[in-house]
Amino acid sequence: MLNLPFGTVYAFSVFLKPMEAMLMIGRAEMSVVFALATLSLTAGMNLAPHLFRLLSPGALVLAAGACGAFGLALCAAATGFAQLALGYGLFFGFAGGVCFIVAQQGVNQTLRSASGLVNGFVVSLYPLGAMIGAPLFGWGIEALGLRATLACLAGVVAAACLVALRLIRRAQIRMHDPSAPAREALDPMRAVFLRLFAVFFLAAAAGLTVMSQSAGIIQAYGGATALALGATTLITGAIAAARIGGGWLVDRFAMAKVAAAAHAWSLAGALLLAVFPGPLVAVPALAMIGMGYGLISGATAGSIARYWHRNQFGRVAGQLYIAWCIAAITLPVLAGWLFDRTDGYGAAVLIAAAGNALGIVLARGLPNWRAQ
Numbered sequence: 001m002l003n004l005p006f007g008t009v010y011a012f013s014v015f016l017k018p019m020e021a022m023l024m025i026g027r028a029e030m031s032v033v034f035a036l037a038t039l040s041l042t043a044g045m046n047l048a049p050h051l052f053r054l055l056s057p058g059a060l061v062l063a064a065g066a067c068g069a070f071g072l073a074l075c076a077a078a079t080g081f082a083q084l085a086l087g088y089g090l091f092f093g094f095a096g097g098v099c100f101i102v103a104q105q106g107v108n109q110t111l112r113s114a115s116g117l118v119n120g121f122v123v124s125l126y127p128l129g130a131m132i133g134a135p136l137f138g139w140g141i142e143a144l145g146l147r148a149t150l151a152c153l154a155g156v157v158a159a160a161c162l163v164a165l166r167l168i169r170r171a172q173i174r175m176h177d178p179s180a181p182a183r184e185a186l187d188p189m190r191a192v193f194l195r196l197f198a199v200f201f202l203a204a205a206a207g208l209t210v211m212s213q214s215a216g217i218i219q220a221y222g223g224a225t226a227l228a229l230g231a232t233t234l235i236t237g238a239i240a241a242a243r244i245g246g247g248w249l250v251d252r253f254a255m256a257k258v259a260a261a262a263h264a265w266s267l268a269g270a271l272l273l274a275v276f277p278g279p280l281v282a283v284p285a286l287a288m289i290g291m292g293y294g295l296i297s298g299a300t301a302g303s304i305a306r307y308w309h310r311n312q313f314g315r316v317a318g319q320l321y322i323a324w325c326i327a328a329i330t331l332p333v334l335a336g337w338l339f340d341r342t343d344g345y346g347a348a349v350l351i352a353a354a355g356n357a358l359g360i361v362l363a364r365g366l367p368n369w370r371a372q
Contacts, residue, residue: 120247
């Protein structure tokens with residue numbers, strides 16, 4: 001209930017052209033809005049763990065729902081870039097970050113043992129939300145208009161958070177295990193954290209470029225609008241499945257092998273698009289890039305539950321998702337800037353490929369938690 005509506009942030013590419021036309025702004029400005037949303041989402045992720053002992057999870061969800069719905073309502077009434085950036089980039093993103101960590105921490109407090117599969121499922125709900133939202137947004141923009149579509153999304157976010165509040169109270173979800181030993185310092189695991197941070201960042205840089213601009217990328221390679229919208233749904237679905245798969249894989253194989261293989265798969269997709277540019281090749285190639293990111297995302301969530309104690313999950317996850325935030329304000333913004341000047345995404349694809357190649361090297365140095 002929490003992750004699906006907020007996961008529509010990954011369907012942001014559907015809003016690119018209609019929002020640019022409505023507000024008379026460029027692709028670079030839209031990339032900045034997405035970057036702001038990821039910044040505020042990461043801020044919400046890192047603030048939420050500090051609130052677990054001050055507020056109940058239900059109170060956090062209720063406040064986040066009001067914040068997210070207000071931000072989307074502000075977007076629906078926007079007349080300029082500033083309102084769009086404030087509503088979507090600040091309020092909606094921050095609310096999503098709080099709810100995301102509440103969901104992850106609550107699940108890991110409930111599990112009897114670490115499970116990569118369940119953690120992969122939890123993080124898969126974001127791209128699943130985008131997979132559901134992308135065609136609905138496309139239809140809504142065509143039938144009702146962009147403003148009405150954003151207003152409807154605001155209502156869905158508010159309703160979903162109210163239902164989630166009821167479910168959290170009924171399930172008696174808690175955010176902290178009081179019987180656990182004192183909190184372990186992060187420093188003994190600092191080297192592992194930094195390597196995992198870098199591996200996640202390199203995958204996210206390529207993956208977020210695809211997720212935030214997939215429709216625009218396919219159109220830039222000559223694809224029709226219908227193909228771009230359909231491909232966005234396909235790509236987000238593939239990423240969702242890959243996140244579940246990444247979590248499942250770390251239950252069976254060392255994180256080093258899973259992460260290296262994921263980067264290799266993403267690299268293959270980038271090279272395929274670089275060698276054979278075209279709309280029909282762009283769809284499977286972008287899906288491969290996104291799937292590599294999805295595998296890393298699911299595997300990372302599963303590895304947190306194995307490297308660190310469950311009480312630390314939200315804190316460590318929030319700090320790791322800073323890599324996701326940095327990724328969102330680097331390559332996606334650079335890709336938008338390059339598009340405005342070259343009318344294409346060829347250079348951005350090559351940069352993503354180089355990042356995946358480096359990711360393979362770094363991933364191979366991750367330790368096996370069974371031997372930790």
